[in-house]
Amino acid sequence: MSEEEQPTKIMFVMRKPPHGSIYAYEGLEVILISAAYEQDVSVMFMGDGVLALKKGQDTTELGIKGFAKTYGVLEGYDIEKIYVDKLSLEERGLTEDDLVIDVEVLEPAKINEMMNEQHVLMPF
């Protein structure tokens, strides 16, 4: 395979909480579209971004359509590299069991290493 045919490494970095602004939701829309391009896509949740994956979200009183369930379709789109920053989870009193999908929890040093390998880092 020539260099040009290698899939491009694209990492979406989800930093914003799910409610209060539209970044997490519109970011998710980009992730879903990216699946159609058959590249090497990964998603990194860090900072308040990890809250988007928290189980039991109820947006009824906010009057905003919730989208936590949509993360569940990522696997069906062949987006399986879903990572969460260990420190961000711990700081918010969360564990993997509190999240709506299976993720790989990573140490900050590993995240740093993976980010350095990406061709495109897209922050939301």
Next chain:
Amino acid sequence: MNYTILIQEGPYNHTASDSAYNFIQAALEKGHEIRGIFFYNDGVLNSTKLMDPPQDDRHIQKRWTELGEKGIDIVICIAAAKRRGIAEENLAPGMRISGLGQLIEMGITSDRMVTFGS
């Protein structure tokens, strides 16, 4: 080098549009290429031709139009635009409305993607 620029914030309210513009000017002066500029989130509001700032201020939409008319591909995300009332009727010259796939394609086909957001 060949750059894609992603802009996620609206004009005036946030400095992202100004920073992106300054970055692009500097890159062009140094002989780099701009593969494309993609407006997403509130960034799509940069594209309204109804923008009419006070005369002693910079006109952010006209800056983008000038770059578009120089041949830089400027794309406004259709999904984000529909939410925010941007359509062909009020789209400024020198840019086009298209899908998010354009952003992914720009990312794949450029050397660097630089994001201006909050």
